[in-house]
Amino acid sequence: MTDALYGDAGFFTRGAAGPAGHFRTSVHASPLFAGALHRLIGRIDAALRHPPRFDVVDVGAGGGELLAALRPLLADTLGPRARLTGVEVAPRPPGLDTSIGWRHDVPHGVVGLLVATEWLDNVPLDVVEADRDGRVRRVLVEPDTGAESLGGPADAAEAFWLARWWPVRSPGDRAEIGWPRDVAWADAVSAVRRGCALAVDYGHVRSERPPLGTLTGFRAGRQVPPVPDGGCDVTAHVAVDAVAVGTGSPYVLLRQRAALHALGVSAARPPLGQAGTDPAGYLRALSRAGAAAELTDAAGLGGHWWLLHGIDIDPPLTEVPTDPARPAHSSEPE
Structure with missing residues (x-):
């Protein structure tokens, strides 16, 4: 699995299309996802009392799409205090804004937010x-x-x-023996000096482990057998409760649907009357509602887990009682 994903001819290190050409994540689905993270960053910045430098580190940054979407938003709110860095095994993407850093390892001493969107599922096991x-x-x-x-x-x-x-x-x-994910995430979280670490991924908890596992492959947007020849993504869902406990840091564990709702992402359709008074605005609002629906669909992206740790601050998201998945707040799952 390591060679198939990260070797010289691995899935993440070869091919012009890149991962975005093979599967669709929340980052690729809509700029609403970056907007929600921007609002989360605002909460973290306030909890940190507006430090002179605010780091946003994207682990498993792919083509830098998330950081590229966040850059203009942060320019308006954090200005020169924002420092954006992508962490990825692949070379720096061509055309990525020069203000965004790029490296192969996680920097230490992060003050701000470290985020990993669909990274842990590709940590080999x-x-x-x-x-x-x-x-x-x-x-x-x-x-x-x-x-x-x-x-x-x-x-x-x-x-x-x-x-x-x-x-x-x-x-x-x-x-699927998940201790390599536990170690990888604990190492990443240890790089944060003050702020938050967020993992967004599909996964399961002990009471819902699938008896036959989840290992599979993806190629060109289609699920395929997980043949580890470098020609497809080889992935397995994350045992998120084990990952959460391994860091020793306070955390909140909840579904993406609940997290995005808490950060202002709504799939509510605009009032039909707006179509007659403001057709262009109605179409824009309808498009946003459709994108929000995809991001919060409980059977799709909305079913992903958000694991949010606070380091020297409390996690700036809380349990949402109406969410179908009950979050864990303790350092040990029930």
């Missing part, structure tokens, strides 16, 4: 399966064909993680 005798064994895969077989048993550290976060009980059941 191992898959295990219970054999006919109930023994938990690694799933091996041929890189060129995707053909699978069962290998040796999970080691002690993997077995410990599985027992705590994803027990495998029945023959044929699978689990």
